[in-house]
Amino acid sequence: MSAARIAVVTSGAGFEHDVDLPLVVAALRAEGLAAEAVAWDADSVAWDGFDLAVIRSTWDYTTRLDEFLAWVDTASRCTRLLNPAPMVRWSSDKRYLLELAERGVPVVPTRVLEPGDPCGEADFAQPAGVVVKPTVSAGARDTARYEPGQAAAAVRHARMLLDQGLAVLVQPYLRRVAEGERALVFVRGAFSHALRKGPVLTEPGVIDNFRVPHPDLVPHRPTEAELRTASAALAAVPSPDTPLFARVDLVLGENGGPVVMELELIEPHLFLDTNPRGLGLLVEAVAAEAGLKAV
Structure with missing residues (x-):
């Protein structure tokens, strides 16, 4: 019986910066799985050659959302994708x-401004200030907080995003x-x-x-x-x-x-590099999903 093939899905940034990535791949291989790290946008990947594709560090998805979601749909037709495509799509937008x-x-109390919505200083009146961010974002990208006296700057930030066709979250600063x-x-x-x-x-x-x-x-x-x-x-x-x-x-x-x-x-x-138990739980769950018990 051949080992189940597992794609641990990453990105260029993930290969460079994801400290968990080599730990996950090594631990899966130690369990008898044929695991390899694969960039989601790599050319000529035969996703139907994998028994399971586990998304881990596709960290550029927020700047390439349409392309990424198209890949999610394609990959989920070729193999089992985890987390599943509908869940990924739902979670991709902070609405x-x-x-x-x-x-x-x-x-956190949340208001969404859509492109074309009116946007004025009254929308940013909070006793402790506000946080402004796009609804599709990771790592606090294009995000800032504003003190109560900075409502005009918060408006400019929101309008900058809205003018790019992006929806905006406005939240009180806690x-x-x-x-x-x-x-x-x-x-x-x-x-x-x-x-x-x-x-x-x-x-x-x-x-x-x-x-x-x-x-x-x-x-x-x-x-x-x-x-x-x-x-x-x-x-x-x-x-x-x-x-x-x-x-x-x-x-x-x-x-x-x-x-x-x-x-x-x-x-x-x-943060699996800080918690061996968490790494073990994830590997055990992936092995169970792959229906593995070994080579």
Whole structure:
């Protein structure tokens, strides 16, 4: 019996910067799987030659969304894609926060401005300031926060994005983010591990696409409230499938309760280099999905 062939799907940036990538490939091979890292946009890849394709670090998808989603559809017709194509498509646009809120999940209060919508300073009036970002973004790209006295600058930022045909999220700045964002990692719906990181938007009024996306990482023991909120977010995903992997990013709201900042189901950094247990859980889940038990 030949080993199941597994594509661990990445990108040019992933090959260069994803520290988890070689760990995942090596661990899968140690389990008897024929695993290899493959860029999603590589030429002449026969995706039907793989038993399973696991998306891991397709980190350029936000700047090439239509192309990426076309690949998702093609790959899912050729092999089993995880996470599945409908889940990937849903998670690619942060308008999903509005759906989570409708399903009763505590999220950062969110308003969406569409291209063509009027946009004035009144849209950015929040006591602690606002965060402006495109609905399709990763690593805080084209994102900034603005103090209450910077509403005019926030309007200019939003209009810049809207003029490019991009939808825009406007959210209140939650000052308790200074206590750290919480990143909770799940494998097959079960909690694996969590980390806490420092705030990313440290300078008001600054768009910096080269900022460190995960500063000051430390292990984190989530509270029961954080686990409940993250689990509620996963349960609200409009899919009959359980994600192979997920990362739920939380921050404390003004009342101290956790709220969802992002629910990442496409290519989140899972920080497996910091957590051997998490790596083992992911590899075990992939092996089960591949129906493997060995060569």
